[in-house]
Amino acid sequence: MSGQNSDQLHRTTLAIYTSIMEQFNPGLQRLVTLGNNYIQAFQALAVTSEAYFSALSKMGEQAMQTMSSRLMGDVLIQISDSQRRLTNELEGVFRWFHSEVLREMDDNVRLDKEYILNSRRRYETEVRNQASALERQMRRGVPQDGSEYVHFLRECQREALKEEERRYRFLAEKHSSFTQSIAYLMNKTGGGLQNRAEGWKDLVNHTRESRPRTPSRVEDSILDVNRWAEQPLGTVPSRGVESLF
Amino acid sequence: MSGQNSDQLHRTTLAIYTSIMEQFNPGLQRLVTLGNNYIQAFQALAVTSEAYFSALSKMGEQAMQTMSSRLMGDVLIQISDSQRRLTNELEGVFRWFHSEVLREMDDNVRLDKEYILNSRRRYETEVRNQASALERQMRRGVPQDGSEYVHFLRECQREALKEEERRYRFLAEKHSSFTQSIAYLMNKTGGGLQNRAEGWKDLVNHTRESRPRTPSRVEDSILDVNRWAEQPLGTVPSRGVESLF
Numbered sequence: 468m469s470g471q472n473s474d475q476l477h478r479t480t481l482a483i484y485t486s487i488m489e490q491f492n493p494g495l496q497r498l499v500t501l502g503n504n505y506i507q508a509f510q511a512l513a514v515t516s517e518a519y520f521s522a523l524s525k526m527g528e529q530a531m532q533t534m535s536s537r538l539m540g541d542v543l544i545q546i547s548d549s550q551r552r553l554t555n556e557l558e559g560v561f562r563w564f565h566s567e568v569l570r571e572m573d574d575n576v577r578l579d580k581e582y583i584l585n586s587r588r589r590y591e592t593e594v595r596n597q598a599s600a601l602e603r604q605m606r607r608g609v610p611q612d613g614s615e616y617v618h619f620l621r622e623c624q625r626e627a628l629k630e631e632e633r634r635y636r637f638l639a640e641k642h643s644s645f646t647q648s649i650a651y652l653m654n655k656t657g658g659g660l661q662n663r664a665e666g667w668k669d670l671v672n673h674t675r676e677s678r679p680r681t682p683s684r685v686e687d688s689i690l691d692v693n694r695w696a697e698q699p700l701g702t703v704p705s706r707g708v709e710s711l712f
Numbered sequence: 713m714s715g716q717n718s719d720q721l722h723r724t725t726l727a728i729y730t731s732i733m734e735q736f737n738p739g740l741q742r743l744v745t746l747g748n749n750y751i752q753a754f755q756a757l758a759v760t761s762e763a764y765f766s767a768l769s770k771m772g773e774q775a776m777q778t779m780s781s782r783l784m785g786d787v788l789i790q791i792s793d794s795q796r797r798l799t800n801e802l803e804g805v806f807r808w809f810h811s812e813v814l815r816e817m818d819d820n821v822r823l824d825k826e827y828i829l830n831s832r833r834r835y836e837t838e839v840r841n842q843a844s845a846l847e848r849q850m851r852r853g854v855p856q857d858g859s860e861y862v863h864f865l866r867e868c869q870r871e872a873l874k875e876e877e878r879r880y881r882f883l884a885e886k887h888s889s890f891t892q893s894i895a896y897l898m899n900k901t902g903g904g905l906q907n908r909a910e911g912w913k914d915l916v917n918h919t920r921e922s923r924p925r926t927p928s929r930v931e932d933s934i935l936d937v938n939r940w941a942e943q944p945l946g947t948v949p950s951r952g953v954e955s956l957f
Contacts, residue, residue, distance in 0.1 A: 671885050
């Protein structure tokens with residue numbers, strides 16, 4: 468060995484390999500597990516969303532068969548369709564996350580264990596060879612300043628740092644792509660969705676305004692619980708009990 | 713009774729009450745149950761998302777402590793924070809959905825059963841009273857064309873239709889508001905998220921370009937599996953086995 472400098476270089480290079488093996492790769496493996504849970508939870512959400520909006524769509528079909536609420540039925544079916552499309556698109560993002568992030572992380576971490584272990588063994592062997600060659604030459608009296616050996620150690624460290632860097636870079640790239648694909652979906656869908664939702668509100672409001680109202684009675688105004696934000700109703704007996712709606 | 717017209721009016725009015733009681737309200741009750749499942753599934757997703765991005769953030773903190781990947785660490789922490797904020801905002805939308813849609817549907821359907829039953833009973837009693845008064849008058853020889861009775865039946869039907877309509881309108885309004893709140897979140901968040909994600913990609917790419925590359929060897933180029941989309945590495949022994957990354 469050639470003093471503190473090469474010892475330090477050697478130790479930090481080993482520490483980089485150790486950190487990849489004992490921190491990065493187990494962390495990546497844990498991410499794969501947690502990511503699979505995340506995807507399963509999304510799939511469960513998609514199932515409950517489908518059940519909800521399919522039931523809402525059926526309410527829309529019921530409304531289509533009434534004399535009073537055909538337009539509302541149409542709106543309810545459109546809302547359901549629109550939510551289902553959104554869930555489908557999100558399913559696409561999660562499929563991408565599975566195939567392009569989780570599966571690649573899983574493949575990499577599986578293959579990396581052996582690769583990094585071998586790299587580290589080869590490095591250690593080469594360090595031993597070079598160190599003993601240096602010592603042999605020095606014992607034989609061949610003049611050596613050790614600078615070639617230090618240069619070799621520096622190169623090895625530089626490569627180890629690159630290994631580490633490319634692993635974190637992969638992680639950062641994959642996850643910024645994931646965020647990007649969510650943002651892309653939001654930007655693609657958000658504007659149209661907002662317009663449609665406003666259109667539905669207008670349509671629905673229009674049905675309220677376009678009907679003639681019966682004149683309200685004082686006692687109705689007082690008793691009216693009016694949960695559905697409607698005007699109090701008229702004088703027919705069916706409105707004799709207090710209104711909940 | 714006064715002929716087919718009033719009979720028909722009476723039957724369809726009863727059918728409207730029946731439809732509210734036997735179709736609309738049970739449908740609404742079912743939506744409440746499905747909606748609660750939907751919210752529970754979202755909460756489960758939020759938990760798995762938090763676990764995933766908290767683990768990713770820890771990887772970022774690890775990277776911050778390296779010599780090679782501080783910037784990547786910073787990016788990973790930012791990505792995690794950004795996804796957590798998004799989940800928090802979605803939690804707000806689902807909280808709103810719970811309090812403003814599901815809870816109101818649940819309250820309404822609970823109160824409506826008795827209300828609609830009473831309305832229908834009162835309507836039937838009033839119809840019987842008016843019909844027998846009409847018959848009594850006709851028996852006494854008081855001239856009656858029944859038009860007042862038909863007018864009464866029409867008004868009752870009009871009110872029953874309004875009851876039905878306001879119930880479907882409530883459903884359509886609440887759900888277009890739900891879609892609107894999702895769309896609002898998408899529009900508010902999507903643009904900034906896309907910009908940030910692009911910024912992260914640029915930063916991460918910059919780390920790749922700004923490092924000097926060691927010249928590649930032919931055998932490395934051939935063997936390089938290059939899973940992390942990196943250039944083949946240099947001549948140090950740690951790259952002696954084939955590269956997985």
